[in-house]
Amino acid sequence: MNEALGSVVSAVMVDENQDYYFVQPARNGQTYRLAKSEAPQVLHIGGSVKGFVYENADHQLQMTCAHIPTVQVDHYDFGTVVGVRRDLGVFVDIGLPNKDIVVSLDDLPNLKHLWPQPGDRLLLALRVDDHDRLWGQLADEEIFRTIAAKPSRQLINQDVTATIYRLKLAGSLALTADYHLAFIHPSERDQEPRLGQVVKGRVIGLSSHGGVNLSLKPRAYQAINDDAAQILALLKHSQDHQLPLTDKSSPAEIKALLGISKGQFKRAVGHLLRARLVNQINGKLILLKEPSDD
Numbered sequence: 001m002n003e004a005l006g007s008v009v010s011a012v013m014v015d016e017n018q019d020y021y022f023v024q025p026a027r028n029g030q031t032y033r034l035a036k037s038e039a040p041q042v043l044h045i046g047g048s049v050k051g052f053v054y055e056n057a058d059h060q061l062q063m064t065c066a067h068i069p070t071v072q073v074d075h076y077d078f079g080t081v082v083g084v085r086r087d088l089g090v091f092v093d094i095g096l097p098n099k100d101i102v103v104s105l106d107d108l109p110n111l112k113h114l115w116p117q118p119g120d121r122l123l124l125a126l127r128v129d130d131h132d133r134l135w136g137q138l139a140d141e142e143i144f145r146t147i148a149a150k151p152s153r154q155l156i157n158q159d160v161t162a163t164i165y166r167l168k169l170a171g172s173l174a175l176t177a178d179y180h181l182a183f184i185h186p187s188e189r190d191q192e193p194r195l196g197q198v199v200k201g202r203v204i205g206l207s208s209h210g211g212v213n214l215s216l217k218p219r220a221y222q223a224i225n226d227d228a229a230q231i232l233a234l235l236k237h238s239q240d241h242q243l244p245l246t247d248k249s250s251p252a253e254i255k256a257l258l259g260i261s262k263g264q265f266k267r268a269v270g271h272l273l274r275a276r277l278v279n280q281i282n283g284k285l286i287l288l289k290e291p292s293d294d
Contacts, residue, residue, distance in 0.1 A: 001128060001130060001132060002028070002030060002128065002132045003128065004025050004028050004030065004053050005053060005054055005055065005073075005126075005128045005132060005134055006052075006053075006054060006072055006073040006126035006127075006128055006134050007052070007072055007073050008050060008051065008052050008053075008072065009025045009028075009051070009053055010025065010026065010048055010049070010050045011023035011024055011025040011026070011032065011048070011049055011050070011051070011053075011063065012024055012025075012046060012047070012048055012049075013045060013046065013047045013049065014031065014045065015031075015045075016036075016043070019035065019036060020033040020034060020035055020036060021033070021036060021039060021043050021049075023049060023063055031061065032053050032061045032062055032063040033060060033061065033062050033063070034049065034051065034062070034064075034065065035064075037066075038051075038065045038066040038067075039065060040065055049063070049065065050065070051063040051064055051065040051068065052064050052065075052067070052068040052069065052072070054096065054099055054134060055099070055132070055133070055134065056096075056098045056099045057098050057099050058098070062098075064096065064097070067095055067096055067097050068095075069094040069095040069096060070094075070095070071094040071101070071124060071126060071136075072125065072126055073125060073126045073127065074125055075125055075126075076123055076124065076125045076139050076143055076147075077094075077123070077124075078121045078122065078124075078163075079092035079094040079095075079101065079121070079122055079124055080092065080093045080120070080121060081093075081116040081117065081118055081119065081121070081122060081196055082100055082118055083100065083118065084115060084116070084117065084118070086105075087105070088102060088104070088105060089102050089103050089104045089105040089106075089107070089108060090102070090103050090108065090115060090122075092122055092124065094124075094126075099134075101126065101134060101135065101136040102135055102136060103116075103122060103124065103135070103137075103138060104135060104136075107136075107137075107138050109167055109195055113194075114167060114192065114194050114195055115194065115195065116194055116195050116196035116197070117194060117196075117197075119198075120163075120194060120195070120196030120197050120198065121163045121196050121198060122136070122138060122165075122195075122196045123138070123139040123143070123163075123165060123175070124136040124138050124139060125137045125139070138165075141166070144165060144173075144175060144181060145181070147175075147179055148175070148179055148180065148181045148210070148211070149178060149179045149180055150180075150210060151180045151203075151206060151210075151212045153206065155180070155203045155206075155212055156204070156205060156206070157202060157203060157204075158202065158203050159200065159202050160176045160177065160178070160180075160182070160200070160201060160202065160203060160212075161176065161198060161199070161200055162174035162175060162176040162177070162182050162199055162201065162214060163175050163196065163199075164193045164194065164195055164197045164198075164199065165195070165196075166195075167192065167195055170185075171183055171184050171185045171186055172184040172189070172192065172193055174199065174214065176212070180211060180212050181207075181210065181211030181212070182201075182203075182211055182212050182213070182214045183207055183209075183212075183213050183214065184199075184201065184213075184214045184215070184216060185213070188201075188204070188213075188214065188215035188217055189215075189216040189217065190216070190217065193216070199216055200216070201214040201215055201216045202214065202215055225267075225268065225271070227258075227260055227264050227265070227267070227268035228268035228269075228271045228272050230258065230260075230268075231243070231258070231265075231268055231269070231272065231278075231285070232272065232277065232278075232287070234258075235278065235286075235287035236287065241286065241287035242284045242286050243257070243284065243285040244257075244283065244284055244285075245257060245265070245284070245285050246269075246280040246283055246284065246285055247265070247266045247269055247270075247280065248283070249265075249283075250262075269285065276288060
């Protein structure tokens with residue numbers, strides 16, 4: 001097995017042509033092409049150079065000094081998904097100009113609609129198989145625990161961005177942009193996010209495992225319909241934050257003030273009551289609080 005692949009190595013220049021130097025790492029025996037435009041200096045026979053070695057998309061052994069990726073053998077970082085092949089896996093851009101790295105379908109969810117899509121992010125390193133092929137190796141739980149930061153209670157109710165890194169029956173595991181481990185219970189999402197998907201949510205609590213609990217559902221005031229939003233706006237801008245209406249008001253009174261049916265009004269008020277934004281007292285609808293991040 002070519003153990004140099006996927007790593008930064010030192011090599012010696014052994015030949016050249018108009019466009020390339022040809023270099024060999026010590027104790028390797030393989031020859032790699034290095035574009036002269038990428039060489040850090042003019043090389044002569046026996047001159048040494050250091051760079052990242054890999055097999056490019058044309059199956060040529062190559063060294064790069066200008067596009068050294070942070071994703072390497074035993075070195076984890078995020079790469080961006082750029083393609084999907086159902087019979088193979090997903091292709092990930094790690095920064096090489098002429099090579100994308102495949103994460104095998106064996107390492108992806110059984111349900112293909114949960115596979116990463118172009119633009120999604122995966123934390124991975126490289127591995128070399130017995131046929132000297134480079135593959136993407138997804139980070140395991142231990143890697144994520146190693147890089148995770150400890151959250152504080154000040155995060156509760158904050159909006160965060162997170163990348164999904166594991167799908168489980170119990171819920172989705174994610175890593176926030178600030179490197180906090182996160183858990184999303186199925187009840188706190190409308191649909192299961194994909195592996196690698198970047199989601200926006202809010203912190204609803206701290207978990208017993210040293211991470212945070214997220215909700216991907218909108219806050220109550222963000223989820224209200226147009227009728228409820230209209231009622232909230234009227235309450236907010238009235239001098240005493242009240243309206244002379246309740247669900248006991250006549251259809252004519254509701255229509256005259258709001259221009260909606262009594263059925264629409266009752267549904268909207270029901271939503272606002274459940275969100276604890278309003279109350280009905282003495283024949284009036286009263287604003288309890290401004291829509292907030294609760």
